[in-house]
Amino acid sequence: MDQFIFGMEVVMNGLMTGVMYALVALGFVLIFKASGVFNYAQGVMALFAALTLVGIQNGQVPFAHLINATFGTSLHHFGWTVPAVLAVALTALVMVLLAFLIEKLVLQHLVGQEPIILFMATIGLAYFLEGLGDVMWGADIKTLNVGLPQGISDGIEEVTATWFGYGFFIDRLDLWATLIAAMLVAALVAFAQYTKQGRAMRAVADDHQAAMSVGISLRFIWVMVWSIAGFVALVAGIMWGTKSGVQFSLSLIALKALPVLMLGGFTSIPGAIVGGLIIGVGEKLFEFTIGPMVGGATENWFAYVLALIFLVFRPQGLFGERIIERV
Amino acid sequence: MIYREAGDFKTSYRDDSQTFPIRLDRWGYYAILAVAFGIIPFVINDYWANAVLVPFLIYAIAAMGLNILTGYAGQVSLGTGGFMAVGAYAVYKLMTAFPDVSIAIHVLLAGLITAAVGVLFGLPSLRIKGFYLAVATLAAQFFLVWLFNKVPWFYNYSASGQITAPTRTVFDQAVTGPAASAPAKYLVCLVFAFALAWLARNLTRGSLGRKWMAIRDMDIAAEIIGVNPLRAKLSAFAVSSFFVGIAGALLFAVYLGAAEVGEAFGINKSFLVLFMIIIGGLGSIFGSFAGAAFLVLLPVLLKNTLVGTLGWPTDLAAHIELMIVGALIVTFLIVEPHGLARLWRLAKDKLRLWPFPH
Numbered sequence: 001m002d003q004f005i006f007g008m009e010v011v012m013n014g015l016m017t018g019v020m021y022a023l024v025a026l027g028f029v030l031i032f033k034a035s036g037v038f039n040y041a042q043g044v045m046a047l048f049a050a051l052t053l054v055g056i057q058n059g060q061v062p063f064a065h066l067i068n069a070t071f072g073t074s075l076h077h078f079g080w081t082v083p084a085v086l087a088v089a090l091t092a093l094v095m096v097l098l099a100f101l102i103e104k105l106v107l108q109h110l111v112g113q114e115p116i117i118l119f120m121a122t123i124g125l126a127y128f129l130e131g132l133g134d135v136m137w138g139a140d141i142k143t144l145n146v147g148l149p150q151g152i153s154d155g156i157e158e159v160t161a162t163w164f165g166y167g168f169f170i171d172r173l174d175l176w177a178t179l180i181a182a183m184l185v186a187a188l189v190a191f192a193q194y195t196k197q198g199r200a201m202r203a204v205a206d207d208h209q210a211a212m213s214v215g216i217s218l219r220f221i222w223v224m225v226w227s228i229a230g231f232v233a234l235v236a237g238i239m240w241g242t243k244s245g246v247q248f249s250l251s252l253i254a255l256k257a258l259p260v261l262m263l264g265g266f267t268s269i270p271g272a273i274v275g276g277l278i279i280g281v282g283e284k285l286f287e288f289t290i291g292p293m294v295g296g297a298t299e300n301w302f303a304y305v306l307a308l309i310f311l312v313f314r315p316q317g318l319f320g321e322r323i324i325e326r327v
Numbered sequence: 328m329i330y331r332e333a334g335d336f337k338t339s340y341r342d343d344s345q346t347f348p349i350r351l352d353r354w355g356y357y358a359i360l361a362v363a364f365g366i367i368p369f370v371i372n373d374y375w376a377n378a379v380l381v382p383f384l385i386y387a388i389a390a391m392g393l394n395i396l397t398g399y400a401g402q403v404s405l406g407t408g409g410f411m412a413v414g415a416y417a418v419y420k421l422m423t424a425f426p427d428v429s430i431a432i433h434v435l436l437a438g439l440i441t442a443a444v445g446v447l448f449g450l451p452s453l454r455i456k457g458f459y460l461a462v463a464t465l466a467a468q469f470f471l472v473w474l475f476n477k478v479p480w481f482y483n484y485s486a487s488g489q490i491t492a493p494t495r496t497v498f499d500q501a502v503t504g505p506a507a508s509a510p511a512k513y514l515v516c517l518v519f520a521f522a523l524a525w526l527a528r529n530l531t532r533g534s535l536g537r538k539w540m541a542i543r544d545m546d547i548a549a550e551i552i553g554v555n556p557l558r559a560k561l562s563a564f565a566v567s568s569f570f571v572g573i574a575g576a577l578l579f580a581v582y583l584g585a586a587e588v589g590e591a592f593g594i595n596k597s598f599l600v601l602f603m604i605i606i607g608g609l610g611s612i613f614g615s616f617a618g619a620a621f622l623v624l625l626p627v628l629l630k631n632t633l634v635g636t637l638g639w640p641t642d643l644a645a646h647i648e649l650m651i652v653g654a655l656i657v658t659f660l661i662v663e664p665h666g667l668a669r670l671w672r673l674a675k676d677k678l679r680l681w682p683f684p685h
Contacts, residue, residue, distance in 0.1 A: 038458055066643060069643055109661040110660065110661060115458065117664045119458070120602070120656065121656070121657050121660045123598060124653045124654070125657060126653070127650070127653030128649070128653030128657065131646045131648070131649030131651075135643065135646045135647060135650065139642065139646065255465070255594070258462045258465060262462050266458065294477065297476075300473050301469035301473050304469055304470070305466050305470060307462070308455075308463045311455050311463060312454050315454050315456070317459070
């Protein structure tokens, strides 16, 4: 009985983690659908967004380290702090600018290249952004606080304590993250289904050439999609950054999102969410049940192996479009 | 004449299908071999061996391996780091278990063990294609690194979890361990790189290589004309992993001397080797060497410039280096997506007509 209740708690926590994975995976799916680019830089974009947010909030001088090294000055802070809401808005603006630059400087020149080349370009982009983030804001671990509640949720603990005689430990931040992710997904689906730009985006995803021939501007759609992905990265960056500090390891969440994508299918928004939940719960349960027997830390690979085995039976993922091949 | 086929009469099919059909190319090739085997070992010092030449040769082997899989057989792999770790841990176990057997045999055996592991992780490639396969090979990367971290048998129960190469000799010269001299390390890597490059070149232009290329260009069509996809894909995984395993074994035993699996064979290593073949050129043996040279030399040059000349602090230089490498990769992909090998081919085509282009 105890094991069962522990297991339930593990499942709850797994679901929350899964939502976070789904949030990152969502950014991948959006870009892959609209431009066929497998954007490895999504995780680094989350890191960059979080770094920028912290930097703006604390009034850090950008490139302070570089300026100091070149001119022998000792700048570090402007000496003001920016309110959280304004800082988030400014960071979103930076992400839009970034999207515009990426389109202008990189994607535009790579139209029609093979997918592997585009993928490699985004790895190069990831390296660049990682270096840029560190040069701009410094590489030390920063704490991020935009006023999201943190700590154990007392309400849930009390309720479960009366139900099961055992209080569940659930972080309030995870609850908020779930809520915000759900809202974000709903907003994105509504945007894609009901607005003019959303329809144009789906048209581009369906067929570039046909979309262009009816007068949709590919460049505008790409900038838009990368901006949205940048915004999703910002939200993911806030969540993960609040949870475990803004540091390099934040960019590794991209690696967590990949098996989610494989499982759910690269082209499906519901797939990203369901895949995220399955992976989140699966890896937590596996670590809980089998982990102690094999030395723990199975979370690093379990998701990949699960996705791999799954793909052998269904190569297009859970919700992916059916792969049809012709000679 | 300079750089012409004209006047170099081929009297047999064997001559006609040789790797370097132009006489000047052939001479250049022999000259490079003569310098590499005959001169460099006598003038090499520790800095050049450890910073440039040994890593260049080792990464060239790894890049050839990945190029066989990705460039010739069209199966994108992100598991190179994991397979290199297999080679490293295999050679470590063999070296410590059978100290009397020659290190060269251990390295070859490590390659064979890696080939077997590679075939195992190549099995999904029969069902999964493209990006899905690329991500699936990450399963190999993460699982293998975790395995070598968690199972103490692999690192002989050492307290630090590290593996350290003991001293082993070839012809009474130490090639591994702290006593190894620069020329010995260099020569061991050179012999392996040369032999494997010869093997790779001849495999890829033979019937096996043609089957790989047919699978790469379109696997269904290849199957229809009679290429067995099971054999072609798995043999590509086996040969590729053999190369990568040898590279991993050499990287650990000769170059690093001691290694911690997550640090030495992490995902970044997989990306590094992938960058090498993209920048060097997919489907080209020369490209593997060129890409390895580029990415081994670039950080050394940048570090010397930024820290040595400009006097910046090392952490800032490391970040700037990351930016420059990233930007260069993107620039390279935009300017020449087919890599250095293609630039080389273009230059040779121009040279054939020089000085009278039409």
